[in-house]
Amino acid sequence: MLSKRYTLIAVLLTAAVLLSACATAATPTAASTEAPSGAATLAPGSVQINGAGATFPQPVYAAWTYAYQYVDPAVAINYQGIGSGGGKKAIIDGTVDFAGSDSLLKDEEYSAGKDLQMYPVLAGAVVPIYNITFKENAPAKPLILDGKTLAGIYNGTINMWNDPAILALNPDLKDYLPAEKITAVHRSDGSGTTELFTKALTSFSTDWKAGGASSVEWPVDKAGNGIGGKGNPGVAAAVQNTPNSIGYVELSYALSNKIAYASMVNKSGATVAANGASIASAMADFADKFTDKLTNTIVDAPGAASWPIAGYTYIILHSSSSTDCVKDQKLVEYIRWTLTDSGAAKIASDLGYSVLPEAVSTMVLSKLGEVTCNGAPVLK
C-alpha cells in the first residue's frame, strides 16, 4: 500500500521535473533565434506594455499581440479583458498604459483623466443567432429579420415564430416557421456587446424604451420569455439548448463556433449578411460624422451594403502626460501598425472584425501624431 503510493509520487515528481526541464530548455533557443532580427538596442520583451478593458475586441488584440512579437520583439503587450468600465477606470487611475473600450468616455471621465484620447482601431458586429425547430423539409436559408422585428422580439411584443412580421420577412421560410413561443436570450453580464445591440434597437424602433447601455432592464424578461446567459458562450449555450430561441453574440464568436446567424434588412431596405465588408460599409457611411473627440456611432447605417448592428472599439491613451518615452513610442508604433499593416487587417477580418477604411484611419493616424512625451512628439 505504502510503497505503491511512493511509486506514484515518484512518477509524478519525475514527470514534473521532466516537464520543467523541457520548458527551460525551450526558452533559450527561442530567444536566441529572435535576437538577431530584433530591434538594435533593446532586448526581446524588454518593453512591457500593459492594457486592460473591453472583451469585445479581445480576440483580435490577442492575435495582434502574438503577431507583433515578430514585428518588434522588444515589445511585450499584455491585455486583460476586464470590461470597458474597468479599463476606463484603470487608465484614469494610471494603472495601465492603454485601455480598450467600446463605450465612450463621459465628460467627467475626460476631466478626471486630464489628457485622455480615444482612438478607434477597428469595428465589429453583433449578430442575432437562433435555434428554430422548423417544420419538415424547410429550405436551408438563413432567417431574415429587420430592426423593428428584432426590437419587437426583445420587447416581448412579438412572441411567436409565426408572427406576421416574421413571416413577411421570410417568404422562403414562411410555411416552415413553427407556431411556438420565442425565448429571447440576452447577456446577463454587463457588456459592450449588449451596449451595441441595445443602441441599435433604440435606433431601429421608437417602441424600444429600455435604452442603450452595457446592461439594461429587458422588457422581455418582464414578459417572462427572457433568459440571461453569461458571456458569449453563455448566450450561445442557452440558444443551443432552448428550442425556438433567439440570442445575440459577436460576429467573431458566431464565426469561430460555427453558429447560424440571421441576416438583417438594413435601413435602405436591402438584406445584408454580417461580414467584414458590410461592417466596413457601415463605417464608410459615417466616415464624416466623427466628433472632435474622434468618436462615432455607426449603428443603423443607411448604405445598401451596411450591416446595421456594428460599432467601433477604441483604444484610450494619455496623449501628453506619459513620462516613459520609450514605452510611449513603442505603444504608439504598435497602434500605428494595427492601423496600417495589411497582415493586421487580415487577422482582424479573419476573426470577423473590420479595420478602419482609409478615410478614417488617416484621421486616426494624424491624431496619433499629436501624442507627445515630455513635450516632444512621439512618432517620428
Next chain:
Amino acid sequence: MQKAAARQPRKFPIVARIENLTKHGDRVWVGLNIAMSLIVVISMLLIGYLLWRDSSGTRQAFGLSFLSPFVESSWNPVDNKFSAWPFIYGTLITSLVAILIAVPLSVGIAIFLSELCPQWLRTPLNLLVELLSAIPSVVYGLWGIFVFLPAVITPLGQFLGNTLGTVPVLGSLFAGPISLSGSSRLAAGVILAIMILPTISAVTRDVLLAIPSSQREASLALGATRWETISRVLLPYGISGILGAVILGLGRALGETMAVTMVIGNSIGASASLLKPGYTMSSVIANEFAEAVSPMHSQALIEVALILFLMTLILNIIARLLVWRVARKSSPGARA
C-alpha cells in the same frame, strides 16, 4: 546558565525583563494569537464598513424600498432605478430548495457511512463523497447546462408544473411551463443541493463517528433495535453538530455564484415560480460589476453585496444561537 544567573544583579533591570519575556515565549505567543484573531475581527468590520460607506448614494436614494417586495421590482441601469428584491428572493428560494433536498439526503449518507456501511465500502464511499466537494463550481455549471438540465430538470419541471402547478396556493410556486432548456430557480436549487451535499454529509458523518460507542452499546443493551438506536440516541446526541453542518452548507448555498449564474437564467421576471428563470444576489454582482460604469449602478451592486453580507451574518448568528440552545438542552458533551 548557572553562572549567568549568579551575575544577574549586575544587569540593567530592563534587559533582564526583556530576557525574561523572550525566554518565556508564552507571552509573545499569546500576543501573536490575539493579534491574529483581531485581524479577523477587524477585517470583517472593515468589509462591512466599506460596503456601508460605498453604498451611501443608493441607500439615500431608495431607502428601504430597495429591499421591499411590494414596490414594483426594477433593475434599470439606464434610468438608475434599482430594487434588490428579485435577487434577495432568488437567493433565498434557491438556498431553501437546496437545503430541503440536501439535508435529508446527506444525513442519510452520513448515517450509512458511520453506522451501517460495511468496512470494505466505507473508504471508497467516503472518498467519493469528499471528491464531490472538490469539483469546481464552474464544472457543475457546465455539466448542468449540457447534461443535467435537459435530462432531469426539464422533465421534472414539466411534471411539477402539471401536478403541483394546479394546486391553489402552492401552484404559484410551481407555475409553468418550464423553459425547454431547464434554466430556472429549481435548476439552481437542485445544483446547489448537489454542491452542498458533501459538506453536510462529511461533517455529519464526523459528528456521528465522534459519539462515544458507550452510547450505542447502552442503547443496544436496553433492547433497542439498530434503527431505534440511530433515531432516538445518535441523532439527538449529535443534533447540534448536525445543525452546524447544515449551516455550513447553507452558507455555501447563499454565496455560490458561478454554477448558479450558469443555470438560473439570469432574468428578472415578474413570476415567483420555481420553474421560471430568476436571479440571485451573488450572480448579479458577478455579472454586472465589471461594466457598472455609472456610480449609481455600482453603488446599487455594492448595496446588494452589503445585504448579502448582513444576511449571511444574521443567519450565522441565528444558527449559532440555535446550536447553543440545542447543545444546552441535550448532553453537555455534544457541543459543536
